[in-house]
Amino acid sequence: MRRTLHLSVLTAACSTFVVLAPLGAHTLLAQQARTAHGLRDLAAYTGQAVTAWGIPGLALAVVKDDSIVFAQGFGVRKLGDAAPVTPRTLFAIGSCTKAFTAAALAMLVDSGKLAWDDPVTQYLKGFQLYDPYVTRELTVRDLLTHRSGLMRGDALWYATPYDRDEVLRRIRYLKPSWSFRSRYGYQNIMFLAAGQLVPAVTGMSWDDFVQRRLFAPLGMSATTTSVTALARTADVATPHERVAGKVQPVAWRNLDNIGPAGAINSNVLDMAQWLRLQLGTGAYRGARLISPAGMKEMHAPQTLIPLDSITERLRPSTHFLAYGLGWSLADYRGRKLVSHGGAIDGFRALVGLVPEERLGVVVLSNGGELGRALTNALFLRVVDAYLGGAPTDWSAELFRVRNDQMARDSADEAKQEHARVAGTKPTLDLAAYAGSYQNEMYGAVTVTLEQGALVMRFGPSYTGDLSHWHFDTFKAKWRDPEEGWDLVAFTLNAEGKIDHLRWPGLGDFARLAQAADSARTPP
Structure with a gap:
């Protein structure tokens, strides 16, 4: 990342x-x-x-x-x-x-099988975007011109197990970043x-x-x-x-x-x-x-x-x-x-x-x-x-x-390091952060407690060791060194329990019910 x-x-x-x-x-x-x-x-x-x-x-x-x-x-x-x-x-x-x-x-346009300004839904049955209006109006031309109003959403396909059909099915959960056809967005x-x-x-x-x-x-x-x-x-x-x-x-x-x-x-x-x-x-x-x-x-x-x-x-x-x-x-x-x-x-x-x-x-x-x-x-x-x-x-x-x-x-990295608040500690014991977290678009993130340290997993390619950054924010250092690191934050509900994992760029992953977290340390 x-x-x-x-x-x-x-x-x-x-x-x-x-x-x-x-x-x-x-x-x-x-x-x-x-x-x-x-x-x-x-x-x-x-x-x-x-x-x-x-x-x-x-x-x-x-x-x-x-x-x-x-x-x-x-x-x-x-x-x-x-x-x-x-x-x-x-x-x-x-x-x-x-x-x-x-x-x-x-x-295909030359052979008469489709036209540039045909609606995409005329050919891709079940294709759906977050905004029903855009779903209805999106054309073949729009697919090729970076004007859908959507930000990239690349974590949906990059190093994930989802095939082409599943990637397209999940794109319906990606919220627009700007209005349809209003600007260029890759x-x-x-x-x-x-x-x-x-x-x-x-x-x-x-x-x-x-x-x-x-x-x-x-x-x-x-x-x-x-x-x-x-x-x-x-x-x-x-x-x-x-x-x-x-x-x-x-x-x-x-x-x-x-x-x-x-x-x-x-x-x-x-x-x-x-x-x-x-x-x-x-x-x-x-x-x-x-x-x-x-x-x-x-x-x-x-x-x-x-x-x-x-x-x-x-x-x-x-x-x-x-x-x-x-x-x-x-x-x-x-x-x-x-x-x-x-x-x-x-x-x-x-x-x-x-x-x-x-x-x-x-x-x-x-x-x-x-x-x-x-x-x-x-x-x-x-x-x-x-x-x-x-x-x-x-x-x-x-x-x-x-x-x-x-x-x-x-310089940006140094600035981020400078903004780190020293002398803080997690609100809860590390075991309380372990569990399964779900995002309807990107899928599951799991956090486990292994040998006294937290480990985060996302898909088949992302396994990261979590170290405390400040407050309830942790640094995920990915074991694949090419992927570098990310900061993830945990949020607490009114009862003082972890309810979300927040991953900048991907969004919030909701904590699944505690009953689903039966094993915090893998066998």
């Missing part, structure tokens, strides 16, 4: 060019990269950035005028292992998946609902549909929708995060239950074919997969996003930010940018397009949160190279932004 970032500088940075054919392709692609306008220094620039940012590995590909003009790997798949990242190395692409889900629905579960429209109208799972209708026609033979398929290849990146002050490998996260929002795994060569489809306005090698109207709809602004202070300062030529259907949109130096980032445990990704220039870039990294802004920096570096003029050192600019944010995070 809570993760604290710190700066790390690594020294390993080897690079590997893609081999496209048995003989000579290595040399040919390198020559293309050297002679392409503005890309002469891209390999050196990227390699230096990977080292400076402390990223274990990264792969980058550039498509221009329907051809791959650059594809290269940098660094290693796993720290401590010499195996290099190549253009065929698989990474999780996270939320870059969302554009594939939008494309799948565009295909929401993964709406994209899950969008993906579930596919089986509702075709009888085919979302996974099978994108495999047959997108991956196969595009020749994306290495791309998968589940981590369970990764065992078929050895060229797979290991995710990394900064944990306890050190960059180290972490486990791959299974995202099957939120698949349409973020579960695709791919490499830059496969993703280059996806770029070609997008830049080809829905056509690939002479075959039309998506209508021009469908492509135009996906790349058109649907929800406005306020300009943030960093964008205003670093990109004064950017006048608007918006969200399309599965894509983020902006203007930059007189051109329209169509892009999307991806972030999941240990991985960061970015897919970016400049349609007017027939230019596309994909960046995949296994450096986790340390590399979030580097993917953007490399995209903008390539865009600047093709647009001409003196290039901005985006790696240096965004490196400073990242470090400033990390400093603010550390």
